[in-house]
Amino acid sequence: MDFAFLSETTMTLLAAVPTTLALFSLSVAIGGLLALLIVWMRVGGNPVLSAFAKGYIFVFRGSPLLIQMFLVFYGLAQFKVIRDGPLWPLLREPFVCAVLSLALCTAGYSAEIFRGGIRSVSPREIEAARSIGMSGFLLVRRIIAPIAFRYALPSYSTEVVLMMKSTSLASLVTVWEVTGVAQRLISHSYRTMEVFLCAAIIYLILNFIVLQAMALLERSLSKHLRAPPVKP
Amino acid sequence: MPGVTRLSVRDIRKSFGAHEVLSGISLEAQDGDVISVLGASGSGKSTFLRCINLLEIADAGEIWVDGEQIRMIHGSGRSRPASQKQVDHIRSELGMVFQSFNLWSHMTILQNIIEGPVHVLKRPRAEAVSEAEALLEKVGIADKRHVYPAHLSGGQQQRAAIARALAMKPKVMLFDEPTSALDPELVGEVLRVMRALAEEGMTMLVVTHEMSFARNVSNRVVFMREGLVECTGTPDEMFGDGASPAFRQFIGHFAN
Numbered sequence: 383m384d385f386a387f388l389s390e391t392t393m394t395l396l397a398a399v400p401t402t403l404a405l406f407s408l409s410v411a412i413g414g415l416l417a418l419l420i421v422w423m424r425v426g427g428n429p430v431l432s433a434f435a436k437g438y439i440f441v442f443r444g445s446p447l448l449i450q451m452f453l454v455f456y457g458l459a460q461f462k463v464i465r466d467g468p469l470w471p472l473l474r475e476p477f478v479c480a481v482l483s484l485a486l487c488t489a490g491y492s493a494e495i496f497r498g499g500i501r502s503v504s505p506r507e508i509e510a511a512r513s514i515g516m517s518g519f520l521l522v523r524r525i526i527a528p529i530a531f532r533y534a535l536p537s538y539s540t541e542v543v544l545m546m547k548s549t550s551l552a553s554l555v556t557v558w559e560v561t562g563v564a565q566r567l568i569s570h571s572y573r574t575m576e577v578f579l580c581a582a583i584i585y586l587i588l589n590f591i592v593l594q595a596m597a598l599l600e601r602s603l604s605k606h607l608r609a610p611p612v613k614p
Numbered sequence: 615m616p617g618v619t620r621l622s623v624r625d626i627r628k629s630f631g632a633h634e635v636l637s638g639i640s641l642e643a644q645d646g647d648v649i650s651v652l653g654a655s656g657s658g659k660s661t662f663l664r665c666i667n668l669l670e671i672a673d674a675g676e677i678w679v680d681g682e683q684i685r686m687i688h689g690s691g692r693s694r695p696a697s698q699k700q701v702d703h704i705r706s707e708l709g710m711v712f713q714s715f716n717l718w719s720h721m722t723i724l725q726n727i728i729e730g731p732v733h734v735l736k737r738p739r740a741e742a743v744s745e746a747e748a749l750l751e752k753v754g755i756a757d758k759r760h761v762y763p764a765h766l767s768g769g770q771q772q773r774a775a776i777a778r779a780l781a782m783k784p785k786v787m788l789f790d791e792p793t794s795a796l797d798p799e800l801v802g803e804v805l806r807v808m809r810a811l812a813e814e815g816m817t818m819l820v821v822t823h824e825m826s827f828a829r830n831v832s833n834r835v836v837f838m839r840e841g842l843v844e845c846t847g848t849p850d851e852m853f854g855d856g857a858s859p860a861f862r863q864f865i866g867h868f869a870n
Contacts, residue, residue, distance in 0.1 A: 510716035510775075513667055514730035514782055515706030517698055524733055528720050606720050606762035 499534030709779030
């Protein structure tokens with residue numbers, strides 16, 4: 383075992399962790415907000431918006447994320463309108479393209495997950511809310527969303543973990559996150575096993591933290607599902 | 615205020631597809647009236663109650679709550695209320711108690727009760743909490759205020775649901791078979807709360823199978839059959855000799 387090499391590799395890879403985390407947190411945050419918009423269109427009752435949302439979900443769930451990322455990074459530059467447009471200084475950045483495609487993709491999956499949660503909300507609880515005079519956004523905010531989010535949480539945790547792993551695809555559009563840096567190290571050292579093992583362990587640790595956080599959230603939202611407190 | 619008309623329903627009709635469930639029902643409730651609505655299952659009594667606070671939309675007819683008519687659009691196709699804002703307002707004045715309680719599972723009992731006052735009526739939270747605690751005291755579950763609905767018995771859940779409806783300070787309380795989902799030994803505690811409410815002068819419309827409640831607590835009984843009011847009267851008239859043969863046959867099923 384070459385401990386000197388391993389520790390040097392680990393330190394180099396750790397330096398790329400902030401980039402991986404930035405890709406992850408930005409895309410989960412933006413994708414989550416986008417998912418709320420799409421699920422609102424999907425279940426809102428307007429047939430045109432609903433059809434658009436269905437199409438969006440189909441396209442982004444049905445095609446490979448890597449191809450979506452290539453299309454955003456290499457594809458958009460083909461259009462003169464975009465090259466001359468006000469967003470070009472942003473869209474020419476590999477990091478921005480990676481975040482954009484990760485967010486667009488997870489929005490499709492998350493929208494479906496949230497829709498499943500909404501469908502699980504008991505119509506009786508919604509009816510009770512209507513009967514005291516709630517409707518529209520108030521009804522969604524106070525009753526439907528909290529119950530639906532709790533139901534959606536286990537599947538959503540899985541999606542979030544998948545997103546952490548999907549950030550590795552950003553290396554293929556020249557973003558220097560953990561996987562990208564690992565490949566660069568291998569191209570210099572030819573020590574595939576050690577470098578990729580180090581990278582895998584870093585992802586495992588990151589996802590362990592994410593899963594713990596999600597489990598904590600789930601626990602704090604499940605008080606009503608646990609056995610009642612035992613009286614002393 | 616006796617003599618004030620709290621609720622007036624005129625010629626309500628409702629069909630589900632080709633099946634007509636309500637064929638023209640009218641009913642008036644003065645302040646303090648306790649009206650029991652009886653009828654076999656399928657007679658349309660629950661649908662009637664749900665039409666009053668627009669959980670079902672009647673195809674025709676008028677609904678007045680405390681002197682205010684619910685504006686409807688009966689155009690081509692389905693009827694619908696003219697203003698969601700008015701619907702929300704009317705619903706906040708009608709307390710509804712459901713057969714299966716329908717408490718919000720993710721909130722404690724206290725949270726369930728202050729939800730409407732705080733978020734619909736926009737009342738100060740502290741006030742809502744102290745009123746909710748008084749209501750919980752009244753329905754006898756003050757010690758359960760920080761418990762979640764799933765941890766209560768059916769009778770306790772239904773009493774909490776009654777407190778939740780009362781917290782809105784409704785003009786009329788609507789009860790949709792409030793004891794039908796309860797184990798027999800839990801029926802009494804809910805009926806006691808309802809009787810106490812009636813004695814305080816609350817205007818109540820109660821769809822029920824509890825003959826003793828209809829007979830001893832309500833001041834009027836309405837018997838529905840096949841989407842129509844078959845007969846109506848005071849409990850003495852109805853349970854005496856004056857009732858229709860169909861009603862006598864109906865209560866005959868409860869005698870044994």
